[in-house]
Amino acid sequence: MSVLVLNAGSSTLKFSLFAGRSTDLVADGIVEIPTLEADPKDAVPAVLDAIRDGISRDPVVAVGHRVVHGGRVFIGSVPIDARVIDEIGRLSELAPLHNPPALAAIGEARRAFPGVPHVAVFDTSFFADLPPERHVYPLPYEWYAESGVRRYGFHGISHAYCAGRAAEFLGRPPEGFRVVTCHLGNGCSAAATLGGRAVATTMGFTPLEGLVMGSRSGSVDPGILIHALERMGLFPEELDEILQRRSGLLGVSGVSSDFRAVQEAARVGNERARLALAIYADSVRAAIGSLAVAMGGVDALVFTAGVGENAASLREEACRGLECLGLRLDPGRNRSLRPDADLAAPGISGRILVLRAREDLHIARETLRLIVSK
Numbered sequence: 001m002s003v004l005v006l007n008a009g010s011s012t013l014k015f016s017l018f019a020g021r022s023t024d025l026v027a028d029g030i031v032e033i034p035t036l037e038a039d040p041k042d043a044v045p046a047v048l049d050a051i052r053d054g055i056s057r058d059p060v061v062a063v064g065h066r067v068v069h070g071g072r073v074f075i076g077s078v079p080i081d082a083r084v085i086d087e088i089g090r091l092s093e094l095a096p097l098h099n100p101p102a103l104a105a106i107g108e109a110r111r112a113f114p115g116v117p118h119v120a121v122f123d124t125s126f127f128a129d130l131p132p133e134r135h136v137y138p139l140p141y142e143w144y145a146e147s148g149v150r151r152y153g154f155h156g157i158s159h160a161y162c163a164g165r166a167a168e169f170l171g172r173p174p175e176g177f178r179v180v181t182c183h184l185g186n187g188c189s190a191a192a193t194l195g196g197r198a199v200a201t202t203m204g205f206t207p208l209e210g211l212v213m214g215s216r217s218g219s220v221d222p223g224i225l226i227h228a229l230e231r232m233g234l235f236p237e238e239l240d241e242i243l244q245r246r247s248g249l250l251g252v253s254g255v256s257s258d259f260r261a262v263q264e265a266a267r268v269g270n271e272r273a274r275l276a277l278a279i280y281a282d283s284v285r286a287a288i289g290s291l292a293v294a295m296g297g298v299d300a301l302v303f304t305a306g307v308g309e310n311a312a313s314l315r316e317e318a319c320r321g322l323e324c325l326g327l328r329l330d331p332g333r334n335r336s337l338r339p340d341a342d343l344a345a346p347g348i349s350g351r352i353l354v355l356r357a358r359e360d361l362h363i364a365r366e367t368l369r370l371i372v373s374k
């Protein structure tokens, strides 16, 4: 028996196939969604073909789906039924780019695997019980109570996986274990997890808040946005486009939203590319400090996702000055590692880990947990 995990984005459908309860990865892959149609359901048959093409003869006993926004409704993973599908659809208002592809993939996968349970695993659930002082914004309270304006947090699947994996990797019991996880990909966020529970995170009501990202601004003075609307004559849609797609590394450097491309430009002397990287590293460093303090200290710092796993120079920059938190990386280990790895300097209490992003594994485990407990 095997468990299929689907992760539908706006331009790709990622799949992973696991061998039953052992959650050994049997196969995985990415199917590009034709941009003309841009409908993830069209990618599902390609995944089925790939599975049928002999990767596995075992029957698929359950399908786990990544869903970005669970709103206030989904505080944990759930088996999918018609009511759940309706609710995820309603939440598309809060996640217009993210929930519709997941819904399309769910619909198609349920047609392809009608007899088996499908499970939704949400990126927001890990942050559903952040303490009130970390999820209520200092805005009119009615916005929170009546309009759903709160910190939801995102990348929770990745942060939950990494926090658990860090404890496992270091052989520490989860109780009292304090870990700061930095998910640095195209989108970037960081989170503090204490004893297996998230206690703070950088992304907020939307995935725009917090760290500097490839093309997203992260946190900026809200007064700038009012200035742009009132004095610079921007329409809200234009401002949205600028904050989502033309800010961050791309906005400052003018080169690219791709970390590697900006690094290359900086290497050959592009000053704005250097500045963009410096702002980026500074935002990561500041977040680590704030998240560590939220837990009264930190036992392990984790880097994951494309930039976190691969950019040694960023890790070095981001860790500069963190000795005051008991964190110091070993430059040699940092430069030559294969995740999962520990790159903390010897003799230092805090550990610094690079972990491979494995959202698929977390989704598979959640899926199995739910179908077993049913």
Ligand code: ADP
Residues within 6 Å of the ligand: 184, 185, 186, 187, 214, 257, 258, 259, 260, 261, 305, 306, 307, 310, 311
């Ligand atoms: P996503 O958030 O879309 O899943 P990834 O986790 O794959 O994205 O991260 C993409 C980012 O990782 C890009 O900015 C890319 O430049 C960066 N990246 C990938 N490999 C490297 C590398 N070897 N060095 C520096 N950055 C890298």
